[in-house]
Amino acid sequence: MTTHQAADGSDINPLGTLRYWGGEYHQIDNSRYPMEQESIDRIGVNGQDTTGNITKESVTVSIEGEALYGMFGSNVCVLGGDSGGPALNGTTALGLLSGGTSETVCDSSSSGTYRNYFTKVQTVLDERGRQVC
Template sequence: MTVDIDGAKLKNMFESDVCALGGDSGGPALRGTTALGLLSGGSDETKGTSSSSGTYRNYFTPVQRVLEQRGLRVY
């Protein structure tokens, strides 16, 4: 999906319903021990607090894109 984060249009992101707190940006989205993406932002009304509960929408940049943009590979 394409999302607008702080005025920047980011393409090919994926959405998650996890709660994110301030300072969580860059944190991983994991499936078991496999990193799928890095937290890049979320909608203001759904960012969690330590006592919040509900429906959240947070957006991740796929790990493979980050690696490719930096010329990196994982062995």
């Protein structure tokens, strides 16, 4: 006979949480379309957590020969392996990293001329009739 335990232990994090580089967890409570020039945080596995701004609300880009439509652009620093990581404004989900420039380091010696592109979370949710709640 299998027994089940409630998922309410102190070591269990509810769905909708993100783990920042320093080990802190933050709850995501909504999503929306991004706005040009707004500030974002990007959570990364390799590039740690970086901040920047949205440079374009909607752009078509070619990544590895594949055209990606309706992306948004940002000037946040990313490293190889950060793809799929989220872009947030506070507790609001905006996008998932899809590609762009690949730096070798994300710190004060970095170039600062990054061009990185994100899939809009709200587009994906709308296409599937879903929402963040």
